[in-house]
Amino acid sequence: xxxxxxxxxALKKIRGKYVGYINKYPHVSDGYAQLGAVQxxxxxxxxxxxxxxxxxxxxxxxxxxxxxxxxxxxxxxxxGKYKEAYDAAGMAINLQKYVTDDKFFMYSLAKTEASxxxxxxxxxxxxxxxxxxxxxxSDPEFIASVDYVFDKMKGxxxxxx
Numbered sequence: 001x002x003x004x005x006x007x008x009x010a011l012k013k014i015r016g017k018y019v020g021y022i023n024k025y026p027h028v029s030d031g032y033a034q035l036g037a038v039q040x041x042x043x044x045x046x047x048x049x050x051x052x053x054x055x056x057x058x059x060x061x062x063x064x065x066x067x068x069x070x071x072x073x074x075x076x077x078x079x080g081k082y083k084e085a086y087d088a089a090g091m092a093i094n095l096q097k098y099v100t101d102d103k104f105f106m107y108s109l110a111k112t113e114a115s116x117x118x119x120x121x122x123x124x125x126x127x128x129x130x131x132x133x134x135x136x137x138s139d140p141e142f143i144a145s146v147d148y149v150f151d152k153m154k155g156x157x158x159x160x161x
Contacts, residue, residue, distance in 0.1 A: 086113065
């Protein structure tokens with residue numbers, strides 16, 4: 001994911017700071033939300049999911065920002081929890097309409113929808129991000145997302161799902 005573009009050692013140091021923050025303030029959602037985001041970048045998907053779920057549980061309605069749900073979509077998808085990812089996507093979009101400008105959110109949304117057999121929705125998600133982000137069609141993760149969606153569609157047509 002994004003960690004390829006960032007210094008993994010720096011991310012690990014940041015992760016350690018958020019763990020320290022959580023130890024000091026265990027009832028504050030922000031630390032868990034930020035830790036979960038860093039864990040996503042480090043591709044620590046099960047850990048990220050646990051942190052983000054804890055953030056969601058601790059957050060007050062005013063704190064319940066689309067960013068937590070945005071990250072939950074990715075974490076749920078990467079952990080094979082497609083229904084939960086789909087539900088979190090709906091919350092993220094309701095809370096932050098501009099989340100559909102985020103290519104990583106849209107890739108996870110499209111793959112989630114394809115995993116649930118919602119192929120038209122998956123294709124729409126990919127078309128939407130392709131229309132919003134210039135030159136995205138050469139992005140390896142966009143190509144991988146398109147391939148994922150079409151592989152799921154092919155599997156359905158051949159009886160593989």
